[in-house]
Amino acid sequence: MQPSYSRFFFRLLTLAPLLFSCSVHAAELTVNVTDAAGSPLPDAVVYAEPTGKAPVTAIATAAIEQKNRQFYPLVSVIQTGASVTFPNRDKVKHHVYSFSPAKTFELKLYSGIPSTPVIFDKAGTVVLGCNIHDQMLAFIRVVDTPYFALSDSTGKATISNLPNGPYTLKTWHYAQSNENTVAEKSLTIKADEQAAVKLDINTSALQKR
Amino acid sequence: MQFKSLQSRMAVIFLTLILAIQIAGFLAIKYSINKNSRAAVNEQLEIGERVFLNLLKQNGDSLSQGAKILASDYGFRQAIASVDYETILSALSNHQSRIGADIAMFESSATGNLTISGKVSHLEASPIVDKLIQDGQQNGYAQSFAIFNHQPYQLVAVPVKAPLTIGWIIMGFQIDDTLAQNLHKLSNLDVTFISRSNGSGWSSMASTLSMSLTEKLLDKASTSRLTEFSMGNADYGTRYVSIMEHGDESLVAILQRSIDEATAPYLVLQRNLLLLTILGALVFAFVIFYVSRRISQPITELADTARKLEEGNFAIRLSSTREDELGKLSRAFGSMVDAIASREQSITRLAYWDELTGLPNRASFLRELGIALQQAQDQHEHLSVLVMNLNHFKQINKVLGHTAADDLLKGVAQRLQSSIRQESDLVARLGGDEFALLLPKTSVENAMRVANMLLQKLETPISIADQSVDISMGIGVASYPQHASSQEKLLGNAEMAMHIAKAKQSGAVLFDPSFDISSQGNLSLASELRQAIAGNELALYVQPKIDLQSGKVSAVEALIRWKHPQKGLIFPDAFIPFAEQSGMIQLISLWMLAEAARVEVAWRQLGIEAPMAVNLSTRDLIDQDLPNKILALHDAAGLALGGITLEITESSMMDDPQRAQHTLERLSDMGLPLSIDDFGTGYSSLAYLKRLPVSELKIDKSFVLKMEEDESDRKIVRSTIDLGHNLNLKVVAEGIESRAVWDLLASMGCDFGQGYHISKPMPAADFPAWLQRWQEPQAA
Numbered sequence: 001m002q003p004s005y006s007r008f009f010f011r012l013l014t015l016a017p018l019l020f021s022c023s024v025h026a027a028e029l030t031v032n033v034t035d036a037a038g039s040p041l042p043d044a045v046v047y048a049e050p051t052g053k054a055p056v057t058a059i060a061t062a063a064i065e066q067k068n069r070q071f072y073p074l075v076s077v078i079q080t081g082a083s084v085t086f087p088n089r090d091k092v093k094h095h096v097y098s099f100s101p102a103k104t105f106e107l108k109l110y111s112g113i114p115s116t117p118v119i120f121d122k123a124g125t126v127v128l129g130c131n132i133h134d135q136m137l138a139f140i141r142v143v144d145t146p147y148f149a150l151s152d153s154t155g156k157a158t159i160s161n162l163p164n165g166p167y168t169l170k171t172w173h174y175a176q177s178n179e180n181t182v183a184e185k186s187l188t189i190k191a192d193e194q195a196a197v198k199l200d201i202n203t204s205a206l207q208k209r
Numbered sequence: 210m211q212f213k214s215l216q217s218r219m220a221v222i223f224l225t226l227i228l229a230i231q232i233a234g235f236l237a238i239k240y241s242i243n244k245n246s247r248a249a250v251n252e253q254l255e256i257g258e259r260v261f262l263n264l265l266k267q268n269g270d271s272l273s274q275g276a277k278i279l280a281s282d283y284g285f286r287q288a289i290a291s292v293d294y295e296t297i298l299s300a301l302s303n304h305q306s307r308i309g310a311d312i313a314m315f316e317s318s319a320t321g322n323l324t325i326s327g328k329v330s331h332l333e334a335s336p337i338v339d340k341l342i343q344d345g346q347q348n349g350y351a352q353s354f355a356i357f358n359h360q361p362y363q364l365v366a367v368p369v370k371a372p373l374t375i376g377w378i379i380m381g382f383q384i385d386d387t388l389a390q391n392l393h394k395l396s397n398l399d400v401t402f403i404s405r406s407n408g409s410g411w412s413s414m415a416s417t418l419s420m421s422l423t424e425k426l427l428d429k430a431s432t433s434r435l436t437e438f439s440m441g442n443a444d445y446g447t448r449y450v451s452i453m454e455h456g457d458e459s460l461v462a463i464l465q466r467s468i469d470e471a472t473a474p475y476l477v478l479q480r481n482l483l484l485l486t487i488l489g490a491l492v493f494a495f496v497i498f499y500v501s502r503r504i505s506q507p508i509t510e511l512a513d514t515a516r517k518l519e520e521g522n523f524a525i526r527l528s529s530t531r532e533d534e535l536g537k538l539s540r541a542f543g544s545m546v547d548a549i550a551s552r553e554q555s556i557t558r559l560a561y562w563d564e565l566t567g568l569p570n571r572a573s574f575l576r577e578l579g580i581a582l583q584q585a586q587d588q589h590e591h592l593s594v595l596v597m598n599l600n601h602f603k604q605i606n607k608v609l610g611h612t613a614a615d616d617l618l619k620g621v622a623q624r625l626q627s628s629i630r631q632e633s634d635l636v637a638r639l640g641g642d643e644f645a646l647l648l649p650k651t652s653v654e655n656a657m658r659v660a661n662m663l664l665q666k667l668e669t670p671i672s673i674a675d676q677s678v679d680i681s682m683g684i685g686v687a688s689y690p691q692h693a694s695s696q697e698k699l700l701g702n703a704e705m706a707m708h709i710a711k712a713k714q715s716g717a718v719l720f721d722p723s724f725d726i727s728s729q730g731n732l733s734l735a736s737e738l739r740q741a742i743a744g745n746e747l748a749l750y751v752q753p754k755i756d757l758q759s760g761k762v763s764a765v766e767a768l769i770r771w772k773h774p775q776k777g778l779i780f781p782d783a784f785i786p787f788a789e790q791s792g793m794i795q796l797i798s799l800w801m802l803a804e805a806a807r808v809e810v811a812w813r814q815l816g817i818e819a820p821m822a823v824n825l826s827t828r829d830l831i832d833q834d835l836p837n838k839i840l841a842l843h844d845a846a847g848l849a850l851g852g853i854t855l856e857i858t859e860s861s862m863m864d865d866p867q868r869a870q871h872t873l874e875r876l877s878d879m880g881l882p883l884s885i886d887d888f889g890t891g892y893s894s895l896a897y898l899k900r901l902p903v904s905e906l907k908i909d910k911s912f913v914l915k916m917e918e919d920e921s922d923r924k925i926v927r928s929t930i931d932l933g934h935n936l937n938l939k940v941v942a943e944g945i946e947s948r949a950v951w952d953l954l955a956s957m958g959c960d961f962g963q964g965y966h967i968s969k970p971m972p973a974a975d976f977p978a979w980l981q982r983w984q985e986p987q988a989a
Contacts, residue, residue, distance in 0.1 A: 097283075099290030099371045129372030131283050137372045179373070 028192045029159040033151040033171060035201045040155025041173065043075040043206075044199065045141040047148035048159055048167040051186070058146040061117065063087055064128065064138055066094045071128055071138030074207055075174060077148045078140060083117035095131035100179075102126050102142055125172070125179040137207065139174040164189050171197040175205040216498075216505035223497045224490070231486045238482060242475040247437075250446035250466045257396035257464045258450050264392055265363065265452070268382055269352040273365040275308030276380040280369040289317065289375055294324055302326040305380070312362060312381035314338060318374055327381070329357040341366040342377045354453035354460055355381070356406040360414055361453075361460045384452075384460070385415045392464075393417045399445070399465040401426055406458045418465075430463055437468070444468040507535045511542050523550035563638040565615055566622035574637035574645050578696040581635075581649045585689055592689040593656030595646040596703040597625070597663070597682045598711055602642035604863060605678065613673050618642065620671040621680065628666045630659070643707075644682075645700065653688045653719060660684045660717035683711030687720040705790075712786050714860070714890060724787070735791055738784060741771055742796050748772050749804045750970040751821065753979070754941060754963045757955040760985030764854065766822045766963060767805045768970045769797065794826045802839060805853050806846035808973045813852070815977055822854045824886060827861040830869040836876050854882040856907065859890060866897060877902030884941065889929060899936060906933040910944025910964070917950055927957050934958065 033044040060082050065072045067089040078084060086096050088111050097106035102124025107114050109132070120126065120142045130136035147167075149157035169185040176199065183197055279285055279300070288296035297315055305313035305326050312327030316338055325334055337355045341364060345351035351366040362381035368374040382388070389400040401416035401423055411431040416423040425440045430449070437446055445465045453460040514525050525546055531539065561573035569577065578594065585592040599605075599621065606614040618638070625636045625644055635647040646663070648656055664684065670677040685706025693699040702720040710718035741747050751765040771779035788794040805821040812819060829835055843850055855876060862869040862885075877883055884905030885898070889912055908929050916922040926942065933940035942954045945964030954962055971979060 097371075099286060099375065104290060127371070127373050129370075134281065134370065134372060 026161045026163055027189045029147075029162050029169070029187075029189060029195060030193070031149070031151070031157045031159070031169065031171070031195045031197055033155045033157060033173075034196070034198050035203055036199070037203065038198070039203060040151070040153070041199060041201060042151050042153045042155060043173065044151040044155070044157065044197070045075060045077040045143070045148060045172045046151060046157040046159065046169065046197070047077065047141075047143045047145050047172075048162060048169050048187075048189075049143075049145045049147075050163075051166040051168055057081070060146075061085065064140070065089050066096070066130070066136070069094075069130075069133045069136055070209065071130075071136055073150075074138055074209065075150060076138070076140045077150060078120055078142055079146050079148070080123050080142055080144050081119065081121050082142075083119040084140065085113055085117040087113040094133065094136070096128060097131055098126045098128050100124065100126040103140075106131070125174075127179065141172050143170075162189050162193075164191075169195060169197070171199060173199050173201055174207070175201045214505060215508060216501040219501035219504070220494070220497050223501075224494055227493045227497075228490060231490055235479075235483065235486055239479060242472065242479055246468060246472040246475055247446065250468055250471045251448075253396070253398065253466050253471070254446055254448040254464050257392075257398040257466070258448055260396045261392050261400070261450060261462060261464060264388070264395065266352075268363055268388070269365055272308070272310060272363065272380050272382055273350055273352070273367050275304065275310065276365055276367040276378045278308075279304040279313075279380075280367050280378050286369060286371045286375070289315070289369060290371065292317075292320070294322065297324050298326060301378075308380070309382075310380045311383040312357075312364070312379070314379040314381075315369070315376055316342060316379070317376040319376070329381075333357050337364070338366070338377070338379055341379060345377060346374075354384075356404055356453075356458050356460065359404070359406060359409070359412060360384075361402060361404050386417070387415075389415045389417045396464075397466075399467070401463045401465070402452075402460065403427060403430055403463060404458075404460045408457050426463065426465075430461070443470075446471075504535065507531070507539055511539065514542065514546070518546060518549065521553075523553070566619055566638050568622050568626070568644075569635065569637040571637065571639045571645075574635065574639065574647065575696050575700065577635050577637075578647055578700060581633075581647060582689060582694070582696050582699070585649065586694070590650045591652040592699075593648040593651040593653065593659075594687050594699050594703040595648065595656065595660055595663070595717075596639065596685045596687075596700065596707040597644045597646070598707050599642040600681045600683060600711060600714075601860075601863060605680075609673070609676070609678070613676075616673040617671060617678060617680070620673060621667070624666060624671070625663065628663055643704075645703070651688070653686070653691060656686045656688055657717060657719060660686050664716050681716075683707050683709075683714070684717040685710055685720060686717060692720045692722075708790065709786055712789065713782075724790075734784065734787060735793065737773075738771075738788060738793055739796075741773070742793075742800050746772050746774065747797070747800055747804075749801065749808060749973040751808075751973050751976050752963050752970040753819070753968050753976070753983070754822070754961050755967055755985075757942075757951060757959050757962045762819055762980060762983060763961055764820045764822060765976065766856070766970075767801055767824070767973075769801060770970075770972075789826055789828065792828060794828050795832060798823070798825060798829045799838060799842075802842050802853065803846070804973075806842050806848045809852040810846050810848050812977065813848075817977055817980060819976070819980075820852055820854050820882070822856045822884065824856045824858075825861070827865075827869075830857065830861060830872050831865055833868075833872065835872055836879055839876065839881065840879060850880040851882065854884060854905075856884050856886040857903075858886045859888055862901075870897075870901060874902050884939075889925060895932075903938060905939040905941055905961075906936075907941040907943055908959075910942075913942050913944040913950060913954070913964075914946065916953065917947070923953070926954070926959075930954075930957050930959050 029048060031046045033041045033046065035041045058079065060079060061084065062076055062078050062082060063085045064076055065087050069090060069092070076084070086107055088094050093109040093111050095106065095109050098104055102122045103118070103120050103126045105118050120140065123142045123144045126140040126142060128138040128140065147159045147162055149159045151157040166186065166188045169187055171183040183199060185195065185197065187193065187195060282300070285300045288300055301313040301315055301324060312329055314326070314334060315324045316322065323331060323335060323338060325331065334357070337353070341351045341353050344353070345366040345368060349368065353364045355362050355364055361384040363384060364379055364381040366377050366379045369376045369378055384402050389402065392398065392400045399417045401413055401418055403411045403413045405411045411427060413423050413427050418426065422440050429435065429438055434449055435447065437444060444467070446468055448464040450462040450464060451459070452462055517525055523546065530536070561570055563570045581592055602614070605617060621644065622636070622638060625646065629636060629646065633649045637645045639645050648659060651659070664682070667680055667682060670679045685703040685708065687693060687699050687703035687706060689699060692702045705724045706718045706720040709724050710716060748770045750768040750770050752768060753762045754764040754766055755761060756763045769781050771784060773779050785794065788797050801823050805823050809821050857873065873883055882905065883903045884907055885903050886907045887909045888906045889909045906929065908926055912922045912925050916926050930940045939960040941961040941963065942959045943963055945951050945954065945962045945966045947966055951962060951966060968979060
């Protein structure tokens with residue numbers, strides 16, 4: 001795992017107690033994501049949508065860097081309405097675009113950090129590309145809940161500060177045949193919970209970096 | 210095949226050989242060219258196939274490049290993202306025309322919508338596009354061929370990524386004449402594309418061939434896959450490259466190469482080779498002709514030389530400077546010519562010259578006679594031939610020996626040679642003791658003169674080995690044109706005359722047609738003589754023989770006369786020589802003997818005691834049966850032996866003394882008294898005479914006639930009488946013509962005599978009367 005990646009993780013995790021400090025009964029949901037073969041599946045977006053009531057809005061920002069003609073991280077998950085910056089760490093310019101219906105945009109050839117971040121105001125999947133570097137690829141899963149996590153290399157994703165209550169646990173992975181296919185699971189949080197999700201994905205379909 | 214000459218045979222054999230080799234070579238090269246050009250065509254076709262496949266791949270690559278460029282076009286992707294199909298279509302057609310594609314299509318991954326720019330329907334395109342995309346998903350790119358509306362296309366499919374695949378661009382080139390021409394430019398092959406689809410037959414959409422050839426090709430290709438066949442007067446090597454084959458759709462590229470075109474450069478080579486071959490054959494023919502001529506010419510020359518040699522021309526010089534076998538042959542031939550020439554010279558000498566005397570021989574004489582005769586005929590001149598034969602040569606030979614006889618012949622030859630009058634006269638030795646003399650331009654009279662001159666010259670004895678030998682010869686003379694007109698006949702006539710001369714001992718005798726028993730006159734003489742013998746025309750005459758001392762008739766000599774019905778009385782000189790020559794003498798002798806016997810018997814009956822002496826000829830003496838015949842005659846006539854005595858001339862015995870002696874001995878043993886006639890003219894030796902069983906000698910009348918005047922004759926007669934008496938023989942003198950001679954002979958002691966003084970010969974029938982009248986004279 002890249003340092004920046006863990007740092008981003010760390011930032012999310014450290015942010016959570018601040019956001020949900022009011023909640024008395026908060027639990028932690030750990031989800032183990034595996035592929036069709038049962039192997040741990042990294043980069044799976046796991047998010048829990050509370051059943052019935054509107055979720056709590058917790059706006060946050062995110063950044064997707066371009067370094068060595070790659071997007072970092074490969075997969076980002078953000079809450080609807082969050083803004084994302086695309087800092088260019090390379091010496092060459094990049095032309096970041098998305099034709100995804102969830103968010104169509106382009107950042108024409110630029111260096112450094114664009115002045116205005118891109119706000120993702122619609123849930124769904126956004127596939128990022130660079131117009132001049134065909135090999136650059138990144139995914140942003142825009143979700144309507146603040147409770148989300150990314151599975152690590154062991155396939156484990158942990159959603160913290162999850163208030164008790166019924167949820168729909170959704171799991172999305174970029175390598176699924178349809179970019180909007182989501183695995184859903186209902187569960188009720190009373191205490192710390194463990195869940196396992198198995199996705200019909202072959203390891204061969206994973207992006208290799 | 211028959212060849213007249215070695216030259217043409219050599220030329221034809223070698224030319225045939227070289228032509229065969231050249232033709233074989235030419236055919237082998239032709240075969241090889243054919244094979245090689247076909248192999249080259251095959252190789253070209255193979256290369257062509259690779260080039261073609263490569264071209265297709267390049268086409269595909271450029272197509273996919275174009276498609277990729279479109280796929281990565283941001284605007285295009287934006288249009289896709291916006292699901293703006295109008296824009297998508299216009300972008301497709303824009304790009305299609307930009308890269309020169311015939312079809313451009315886009316299928317959206319999200320919606321499965323297919324946008325088409327080009328002459329193809331959705332219905333046709335969908336399944337093919339789906340399959341292409343399916344292939345492309347595995348490789349990220351796909352190539353294929355398809356037939357739309359019976360028209361083949363090369364298709365490529367590339368994904369549109371944003372950055373994930375959002376759709377596929379499919380671009381297609383029509384496979385048409387342009388591709389075929391490109392391939393033709395690259396590979397120099399003719400290219401024809403044929404295809405079939407949806408169960409329809411094969412059809413051709415593109416070709417570098419003309420329409421008509423394409424049609425033909427289509428005919429052939431749809432039925433079989435021959436790798437070589439003819440189209441429009443040309444052979445094509447053909448290769449089929451299957452581009453696409455699925456289901457009932459096929460696309461085949463037919464690559465072709467004209468074998469004639471491939472062979473064309475070889476054909477130039479072949480033509481040059483043919484020219485070289487012809488040129489070589491011509492040069493070779495010339496060389497062969499020259500060489501064979503060089504070989505055969507000397508042979509031809511030798512053959513010509515041999516022909517000249519055959520004609521007897523030895524004046525040939527063969528000079529060859531050649532060092533080879535022909536030169537050796539020529540030189541060998543030359544020395545052979547010299548050897549033959551010298552041999553012929555000696556043969557000629559032997560053939561035409563008498564070795565002993567150095568005179569020309571019979572053949573040479575005949576040749577010269579022929580020439581002279583021809584000349585005489587041409588010039589209307591006379592010509593005479595003398596044939597000479599030595600008298601008694603056999604005896605000389607016997608007495609003196611062969612060497613001396615040879616010397617004698619040489620001497621005679623010399624004498625004859627020295628006696629001739631002029632250069633043109635030719636002396637030759639005909640053989641044995643016979644010589645001939647050719648006298649050109651000489652009449653009968655002159656020839657006789659020459660003959661007598663020769664006889665005179667030969668009277669001088671010839672000395673051999675310190676001995677003097679008397680010689681005499683019989684000479685026969687015959688002349689042209691009187692006696693014959695051919696050389697053989699002339700010589701033969703002269704020989705005949707010579708025989709007569711010898712028989713009559715009369716020196717030179719001129720030929721008379723009567724000598725020739727084969728002449729017309731003599732043939733009739735022969736038949737007349739035969740008639741005379743049979744028809745009793747011959748008559749027996751007798752001449753009394755008296756005892757010179759007592760004058761009593763002691764015996765008679767039988768003589769013959771011919772009472773010819775027309776010619777009257779003929780003396781024996783006229784027919785006896787002919788009878789001797791023709792052999793009729795034996796008949797005459799027998800007639801004489803028989804007649805003598807008959808007459809003698811008649812006389813005995815009259816009381817006349819006069820034994821009759823009958824002359825025998827040479828031929829009679831040779832007849833071994835003569836004694837028996839005589840015996841038989843006596844028996845037939847009833848005459849006792851002793852009634853007939855026999856007279857033999859000295860010369861008649863000399864022809865075959867041994868046989869004559871044998872016959873005489875037998876006759877003597879039988880009791881027939883024998884006497885030697887004409888004694889003194891022959892050459893019988895006394896030794897021989899001594900051995901003969903004779904009882905009587907008759908001195909030749911030539912001695913007796915002149916003995917009154919000639920002292921030497923008288924001496925000869927006297928000594929002959931003495932000799933006879935000494936040998937115990939009675940002596941008879943012939944030719945007594947006077948009483949004085951009678952007396953002389955009687956005084957010399959001669960026993961008997963006969964002659965005109967006593968009586969001429971008379972017919973036998975007259976004898977008894979004459980005897981009555983005969984008065985014996987008083988003894989001298």
